[in-house]
Amino acid sequence: MSEHLGATMLNALADGELSAEELARVNEHLAACPQCTTSALEASLLKGATARAGQRYAPPADLRERMVRRMAQEAAIAQSWSRQNGAAQEEPENAAAQVEPRRWGFGSWGLAAAALLLVYASIFLLPHRGGRDLVAAADYSALVTEVSDQHIAMLAANAPPEVISTDRHTVKPWFQGRIPFSFNLPQNLPEDTTLDGANLTYLRNQPTAQLLYSIGKHRVSVFVREQAAGTADDAMSPADYQGFHVMGFRAGGLEAVAVSDVEEARLADLVARIKTAQAK
Amino acid sequence: MALLPWKRAAEIGGPQTATFEDLALPLLPSLYNVAMWLARNSADAEDLVQETFLKALRGFSGFEPGTNFKAWIFRILRNTYLTSRSGLAAMRTVALEEELEEHAVPESAIERQTPELNLMRLSDKASLEAAMEKLSAPLLEVILLCDVEEMKYREIASVLDVPLGTVMSRIARGRAALRGMLAANAPGEREARS
Numbered sequence: 278m279s280e281h282l283g284a285t286m287l288n289a290l291a292d293g294e295l296s297a298e299e300l301a302r303v304n305e306h307l308a309a310c311p312q313c314t315t316s317a318l319e320a321s322l323l324k325g326a327t328a329r330a331g332q333r334y335a336p337p338a339d340l341r342e343r344m345v346r347r348m349a350q351e352a353a354i355a356q357s358w359s360r361q362n363g364a365a366q367e368e369p370e371n372a373a374a375q376v377e378p379r380r381w382g383f384g385s386w387g388l389a390a391a392a393l394l395l396v397y398a399s400i401f402l403l404p405h406r407g408g409r410d411l412v413a414a415a416d417y418s419a420l421v422t423e424v425s426d427q428h429i430a431m432l433a434a435n436a437p438p439e440v441i442s443t444d445r446h447t448v449k450p451w452f453q454g455r456i457p458f459s460f461n462l463p464q465n466l467p468e469d470t471t472l473d474g475a476n477l478t479y480l481r482n483q484p485t486a487q488l489l490y491s492i493g494k495h496r497v498s499v500f501v502r503e504q505a506a507g508t509a510d511d512a513m514s515p516a517d518y519q520g521f522h523v524m525g526f527r528a529g530g531l532e533a534v535a536v537s538d539v540e541e542a543r544l545a546d547l548v549a550r551i552k553t554a555q556a557k
Numbered sequence: 558m559a560l561l562p563w564k565r566a567a568e569i570g571g572p573q574t575a576t577f578e579d580l581a582l583p584l585l586p587s588l589y590n591v592a593m594w595l596a597r598n599s600a601d602a603e604d605l606v607q608e609t610f611l612k613a614l615r616g617f618s619g620f621e622p623g624t625n626f627k628a629w630i631f632r633i634l635r636n637t638y639l640t641s642r643s644g645l646a647a648m649r650t651v652a653l654e655e656e657l658e659e660h661a662v663p664e665s666a667i668e669r670q671t672p673e674l675n676l677m678r679l680s681d682k683a684s685l686e687a688a689m690e691k692l693s694a695p696l697l698e699v700i701l702l703c704d705v706e707e708m709k710y711r712e713i714a715s716v717l718d719v720p721l722g723t724v725m726s727r728i729a730r731g732r733a734a735l736r737g738m739l740a741a742n743a744p745g746e747r748e749a750r751s
Contacts, residue, residue, distance in 0.1 A: 284729045292703060292728070294710050322679050323732060324704050330685040331705035334593035336586055340603065344585060344610055348578065351614055430640065 282306065282313045291320040417513065420534065423480060425518040427487065428498040428536040431476070438474030438489050448475050448488070456484045458503045460531055463550040469493050470547060490547060495539035499551060500525075504532045515541065524548055529555045577617045580626045581610060587627075588634055591701050595638050595694060605641070609634040628712045635698065635716060679739075688738035696731035703728055 282290070282303065289295050290303055307314045440451040445462035452459070455477050462472065473489040478500070485502040504510075504527050513534065515524040522541045525534035525548060535548045588609060592602040613620075613630050620629055679685070689697060702708045702716060713724045 284733065285725050288725065288728050288732065289710075292710070319679075320732070323735065326679040326682070326685055327689070327700055327732075327735065328704040328707075330682050330689060331594070331701050332590060333686060334590045334602070336589035336606070337599070337603070340589065340606070341582060341585055344582070344607065345578070347607060348610065348614055351611060433640070 281310065282316065287313075287316055287320045290317055291324045417516075420480070421516045421518050421523045424498070424500050424534050424536050425521050425523060427478060427480075427500070428496075428521065429519075431487070431489070431498060432496060439476045441474040443472050445472060448472060451475065452477070452486055456486055458531065460486065460501050461554040462488070463554040466490075466550065467492070467543065467546045492537065492539045492543050492547065495537055497535060497537035497539060497544065497547065499533055499535045499548070501531055501533045504530050508532075515545075526552045528552055531555055577614055581613060581630060584627060584630060587706055588630065590705065591631070591698070592634065592638070594689070594697060594701055601641075605634065605638055608637050612637060625712060625715070627706075628708065628715045631702065631706070632716045632718070684739055684742050685735070688735050688742070691738060692731060692734055696727055696734060699724060699727040700731045700735075
């Protein structure tokens with residue numbers, strides 16, 4: 278090898294990434310080339326210095342303990358879930374694994390912590406009615422987080438919907454064969470509200486229709502899936518998550534959850550019309 | 558009583574019965590260190606690590622025993638970072654960098670631009686840390702994974718989900734950028750400019 282060593286070769290040498298054959302050729306060149314030997318030495322020194330400088334931050338002393346506790350709580354959620362849903366229900370961690378990777382919410386821990394407290398309490402209260410309510414509340418908190426994450430991911434991706442149409446008669450049939458249920462879309466939408474299209478997605482491992490609306494310049498996701506067995510028809514209490522409003526309903530075998538940063542009343546209007554459409 | 562999923566053995570039938578905890582907790586300092594470099598503040602870094610652990614725990618049943626757990630969990634950390642608010646900006650930088658890399662920057666630009674560094678400059682840890690802070694996220698992460706975490710190129714490619722050639726190119730560009738910044742901050746250079 279007579280040519281000088283390139284940056285890639287010098288890096289590979291410093292990183293121990295050369296094959297035996299390459300290493301032999303490089304060594305042969307280095308033996309005869311002081312300039313490349315200096316560069317190789319410098320590359321090695323830079324790597325060592327970067328390794329030392331890069332090892333800069335140590336975790337807080339209690340982080341490990343908190344992580345262990347947090348994992349135990351997560352296991353408690355899984356346990357309470359399986360108690361609630363029995364063997365027929367998919368394990369929640371499998372469902373969670375399917376939605377990974379989702380967006381990471383810096384502010385989600387308060388909500389998660391509240392949910393966990395509720396679940397913890399529920400374990401001791403089961404099988405009393407109050408315990409079930411608490412589990413349902415925790416489950417709803419998790420749902421709020423998940424739908425918000427999906428909505429934000431949709432906004433961030435800025436990709437066109439899988440079915441692009443403002444026509445409800447195009448969007449609804451698109452789901453035939455894609456989801457094991459059917460739903461109605463409202464004919465009359467509130468003022469300044471348009472249907473943009475829809476995506477097929479998954480919530481808790483269940484196929485879900487993500488309907489995309491715009492209210493003015495605000496984007497709205499409405500997630501529609503089958504109502505879980507044993508849940509009563511009711512309106513879901515509105516929640517806020519990182520500046521987004523979340524609300525929905527369970528009725529007629531369907532569960533719909535809407536997410537948007539539009540003002541709450543306008544979102545509620547759209548949700549009410551979607552609910553009314555199901556009764557037809 | 559059945560074992561909880563996250564207590565399930567990682568290597569079924571193998572001689573070692575590594576649980577999620579056994580595999581993940583020793584990596585906590587490394588994950589936190591990289592998270593701090595990326596997130597730049599302790600609260601976000603802790604959130605990032607916690608979120609990573611939870612996602613990894615939930616997905617542990619899908620982890621293939623015998624494969625590289627460290628690369629797997631670092632990939633989750635990185636994906637989690639990329640889907641965060643601050644990470645979204647970094648993701649756009651990645652796309653931009655790749656574009657520049659492929660179309661705008663000739664290979665010669667990263668070849669041998671070496672102002673030869675002397676030992677004094679490299680031993681100045683503060684300068685090197687300052688230079689690393691200025692590196693863009695795509696270059697910084699590859700330097701951290703390579704030099705601090707001592708990952709092989711193919712492991713880094715797996716963590717970042719990019720081709721091997723991109724890893725090599727980013728390492729070259731990252732180190733070239735560090736050299737450039739260190740040289741610019743060297744005492745001789747500073748005096749010459751003042």
